[in-house]
Amino acid sequence: GRAMFSGSQIFMGIFVFFFVWISLIFLNIQRARRKLPPGPTPLPFIGNLGTLDFQIHHETLLKVLRYGNIYTLWLGRTPVIVLNGFQAVKDALIGHAEEFAERPITPFFREVVGGIIFSNGHTWKQQRRFSLMTLRNLGLGKKSLEAWIQKEADCLVKVFARQKGRPMDPSLPILSSVNNVIAAVLFGHCFSRESDAFQRLLKGSQAMMSQCSLCLYFHVQLYDTFPSLLKHLSPVLMRSLVALKHMQDLRTVIKDEIRNHQKSWVPGKPRDFIDAYLAKDDPASTFRETNMVQVITDLFIAGSDTTTITLCWALLYMMMYPEVQERAQEELDAVIGPSRAIEYKDRAILPYTNAVLHEILRYSSVSAMGVMRKCTQDTILQGFPITKGTLIFPNIFSVLYDKKQWATPRKFNPGHFLDKDGNFANREAFMLFSAGKSHRVCLGEGLARMNLFINFSSLLRAFTFRLPEGVKEADGRPIMGFILQPHPYETCAIPR
Numbered sequence: 043g044r045a046m047f048s049g050s051q052i053f054m055g056i057f058v059f060f061f062v063w064i065s066l067i068f069l070n071i072q073r074a075r076r077k078l079p080p081g082p083t084p085l086p087f088i089g090n091l092g093t094l095d096f097q098i099h100h101e102t103l104l105k106v107l108r109y110g111n112i113y114t115l116w117l118g119r120t121p122v123i124v125l126n127g128f129q130a131v132k133d134a135l136i137g138h139a140e141e142f143a144e145r146p147i148t149p150f151f152r153e154v155v156g157g158i159i160f161s162n163g164h165t166w167k168q169q170r171r172f173s174l175m176t177l178r179n180l181g182l183g184k185k186s187l188e189a190w191i192q193k194e195a196d197c198l199v200k201v202f203a204r205q206k207g208r209p210m211d212p213s214l215p216i217l218s219s220v221n222n223v224i225a226a227v228l229f230g231h232c233f234s235r236e237s238d239a240f241q242r243l244l245k246g247s248q249a250m251m252s253q254c255s256l257c258l259y260f261h262v263q264l265y266d267t268f269p270s271l272l273k274h275l276s277p278v279l280m281r282s283l284v285a286l287k288h289m290q291d292l293r294t295v296i297k298d299e300i301r302n303h304q305k306s307w308v309p310g311k312p313r314d315f316i317d318a319y320l321a322k323d324d325p326a327s328t329f330r331e332t333n334m335v336q337v338i339t340d341l342f343i344a345g346s347d348t349t350t351i352t353l354c355w356a357l358l359y360m361m362m363y364p365e366v367q368e369r370a371q372e373e374l375d376a377v378i379g380p381s382r383a384i385e386y387k388d389r390a391i392l393p394y395t396n397a398v399l400h401e402i403l404r405y406s407s408v409s410a411m412g413v414m415r416k417c418t419q420d421t422i423l424q425g426f427p428i429t430k431g432t433l434i435f436p437n438i439f440s441v442l443y444d445k446k447q448w449a450t451p452r453k454f455n456p457g458h459f460l461d462k463d464g465n466f467a468n469r470e471a472f473m474l475f476s477a478g479k480s481h482r483v484c485l486g487e488g489l490a491r492m493n494l495f496i497n498f499s500s501l502l503r504a505f506t507f508r509l510p511e512g513v514k515e516a517d518g519r520p521i522m523g524f525i526l527q528p529h530p531y532e533t534c535a536i537p538r
Contacts, residue, residue, distance in 0.1 A: 071116070078121055079426045081114035082106060089116030099522045100410040100439035112424055115435075122414065122433045123426075126440040128447045128471045133424055134415075134434060135473075142415040146433050168328045169337055176318045177227065177489070190226040191493055192383050194219045195500040202505060202535040209510035209532040212357055216497070217247055217350045223493055224345045228338050229299045230314030239295050246292030247346045289339070296338050300331065315341075348408050349493050351527045355406035356399070356498050358528050360507045362516050363454055367507065370395045371538070374503045384499045386492045392499070393466035397459035399498055403474050405454050410439035410526050438473055447471035505535040 067086040075081075082093045094102040098117070103124055106113055111130045115122050125131045134142050198219040202210070221243050222232040233240035303316045312318040315338065322329040360367040373394045378384060389396040415434045422428065443451040447469070448458055461467040501507075509516060510532050520526035 074121065075114070077427070077429065078114040078432075079112045079123055080109045081116075082109070084116035084121075087118065089118050089120070091117065097522065100407070100437060100526075101522075103435075103437050104440060112426055120433065122435045123423075123428065124435045124437060126437050128441045128444045128473075130424060131436045131438070131441050131473065132470075135436060138421055138423060141418055141421045141428075142434055144416040144418050146414050146416040169333060172319075172322065172329070173337055173341070176312075176315055179312075179318070187223075187227060187489070188386055188492065188496070190232070191223050191496045192385075194223050194232070195384070195497045198497060199500055199504045202501065203537060205535060207534050207536045209534055211530065212533055212535075213350065213354050213530070214244075216353045217346065218244060219497065220349045220353075220493060221247060221342075221346050224342055224489070226314075227489065228315040228341060230303075230317070239298065242288075242291045242295050243342075246288040246295075247343070247350070289343075292342065293335055293339055296335050296342075300334065345489055345493075347525060349490050351408055351525060352403060352406065352494055353497055353501075354528055355408070356402045356494075357501070357507050357533055358516055358518065358531060359402055359405070359454060360502065361509050361533060362518060364508075366398055366454070366456060367502065370398050370502055371506070374499060378499075378503065380503070384496050384503070386495055388499070389466075389495055393460065393464060394456065395499055395502070396466045396495070397456040399495060400459045400468075400472065401454060401456045402498075403494075404442045404448075404458065404472060406520070406526060406528075407439045407442045407474075408526055409474065410437075410442075441471055441473045444471060501535075504538060506538055508534045508536055510534055 064086050071084055071086070075084075082090050084090050085092060090106075091098075093106070094115075103115075104126065106115065106124070107126060111125065111127045113124055113126075115124055125134055198215055201215045202212070218235055218240075221240070222235075225240075225243070226232050233243070300316055300320075303314075303320060307313070307317045307320050309321060312321060316334070319329065319334045319337075373392055377391050378388060415436070417428050417430055417432045417434060419430050420428070428434075441447070445451055448471070449455065450458075459467055459469065459472075511534075513532075516531060517529045519529070521529060
C-alpha cells in the first residue's frame with residue numbers, strides 16, 4: 043500500500059511540476075503580449091497554430107483580421123507581427139526600409155536550407171551588390187540576354203505547335219524554357235533538353251514546386267519550435283522531403299559547372315555569372331565557393347519556379363477569360379504582326395497585353411505569403427512600438443487584394459492597370475516583387491519581367507488556348523503553400 047501511495051505521490055509531483063512549468067510559460071507569454079500589437083491568445087508550445095488550423099497561408103492570416111491590420115501571431119514560442127493591407131505593408135517596407143531590411147535566421151534555414159536569400163549583414167550586402175551588378179553587366183535589359191529569351195520563346199512555340207491542338211500539360215515545356223534562360227545567364231550556355239545535367243536541373247525545379255506545400259511549412263515551424271529535438275531527427279525527415287534531395291542534385295550540377303569554368307575561364311573576360319564570380323574568389327572575403335553555390339542556387343530556384351508558375355497561371359486565365367485573350371491577340375496582331383520577334387520594349391506599345399500580364403501577376407499572387415523580416419532597431423509602426431529583433435510578416439496577398447486599392451480585387455480585371463484613355467498605368471499597390479529601396483526587392487525581378495513578357499506575348503500571338511473537349515470549366519483555385527500554384531491542368535493550344 044505504501045508503494046502505491048509513493049507512486050501516486052511521484053505521479054502527483056510530476057503533474058504539479060508540469061502544471062507549474064506550463065503555467066509559468068503561459069504567464070511569460072501573457073507578459074510579453076502586453077508590449078505587442080493585439081492578437082489571439084496563444085497556447086504554450088503551439089502558440090496560435092491551432093487558431094490557424096495548423097495551416098499558415100494567406101487566407102488563414104486574413105481570418106485574424108478582426109484584431110486590425112497589424113496583429114500578433116505566435117508561431118510556437120515566437121511572436122510574429124503580421125501586416126495586412128497596402129498602408130501597413132507600405133509603412134513597414136518603404137517608410138521603415140532600414141529598420142526592416144534583415145531576414146530572420148531561424149534554426150531551420152540556418153541548419154537545413156542556408157542560402158544568401160536568408161542571410162544578413164556584410165555577407166548579404168556584398169553578395170547582393172555583386173549579384174545585381176553582374177546580372178546587369180551580363181545583359182539584364184540588354185540585347186544579349188533578350189536574344190537568349192527570344193530563342194527559347196521560339197523553341198517553346200515550336201514545342202506547343204507539335205501538339206497540333208491536342209490536350210497537353212504546359213508546365214514541363216515552360217519550365218524547360220525558363221530553366222535554359224537562367225542557365226544561359228549563370229553558366230554561359232543552354233543545355234540540350236535530353237542531357238543528364240539538364241534533367242537534374244529540371245527535377246530539382248519540379249521538386250521544389252511540388253514540395254512548396256503546407257506540410258513543409260508546418261515542418262519548418264516544428265523544427266524552429268523544437269530545434270534541439272528535431273536536429274537529430276532532421277536527416278531522416280529531410281530524406282523524406284524529395285525536394286531537398288533534388289536541391290542537392292541541383293547543387294551538384296552547379297558545382298560541376300564551377301569545376302568546368304575553373305579549367306577554361308580567362309581573367310578579365312567574363313562569359314557568364316560563374317566567370318565573374320571566379321574573378322572575385324578570395325577565401326578571406328565572402329566570395330568563397332560555398333557562397334557562390336548558394337547564390338547560384340538562390341537565383342536558379344527563385345527565377346525558375348515563380349516564372350514557370352506565373353506562365354501556367356497565364357494560360358489557365360486565358361482559357362477562363364476568352365474575351366481577354368481575344369482582345370490581347372487583336373492588339374498583338376495590329377501592333378506587332380505575325381512574324382517579327384517580340385522585344386521587351388514592345389510593352390510600351392502593347393498597353394492592354396502589358397495590363398493583362400500585370401493582372402495575371404496580381405490575381406494569381408504567386409508569392410502571396412511574402413518573406414519574414416526582422417526589426418533591426420526599436421521603432422514605431424502605425425502607433426505600435428516595435429522592439430529590436432521582433433519578426434515582421436508582410437502579407438503580400440492582402441496588398442494585392444486590398445479593397446481600398448483595387449476596383450474589383452476578387453475579379454480578374456486588366457482594367458486595374460489601364461487609365462481612362464486605355465494607356466498602361468502601374469499601381470503603387472502592385473507589390474508582387476516586394477518593396478523597399480534597394481533592400482529586399484526581388485534580385486531576379488528584371489530577368490523575370492523580361493522572361494514573362496516575351497514568352498506570354500509569343501505564345502498568345504501564336505495560339506488560342508482553349509479547354510480540352512469535355513472539360514466544362516477550369517479550376518482557378520490555388521494549391522496552398524509557400525508559392526500559390528494552379529492545380530495540374532491540360533490546355534489545347536490551337537494554332538492561329
